[in-house]
Amino acid sequence: MLSSASIHCKSLLLHFQGLSKLTLNTCEIPFFKFSDLLKKLEILEELDTINVGLLLSPTEVPNSSLYLQFPRSLTKLKYKYIKFGVSGFPETRPLEFVRYIKAVYCVQSLSLLPQHLPNLKSLVFSNRDWDVREFEKFLNMCPALEYVNGPNN
8 A cells, every 4th residue: 555655665566566456545646657567567456546646747738638537457446536736746856745745736547548457357436527428438348347336436
């Protein structure tokens, strides 16, 4: 489980690419590094993400195609209050990160965009801003879904 100081733990996770479960709770992580990490976790079955801030540096340009591509091996996904924002956090060293921890940065919810997850059986979803059509498309692309706890449940 990663916590609020996790921005510098991503390199550690690369040594555990055989993880079957990963929990991220109340933390900030560089967006592109986390996205790359998800691509490497090929046997990940459970992903719990709760109150996670995915950060872009000021030199990275946010665009409308920002979304996470989850491993196809997922059977359980908890996606609650995931947001992204622009901050200097990803470029700081550990001591500077501690100084910036209370800095305010602009955030917006990160949508759960449709993707084929053939093994996904359980989905818990909650975000402040969400698109019902995109959520329905996501559900339709997950044929094995048995349990959904979403915004309308």
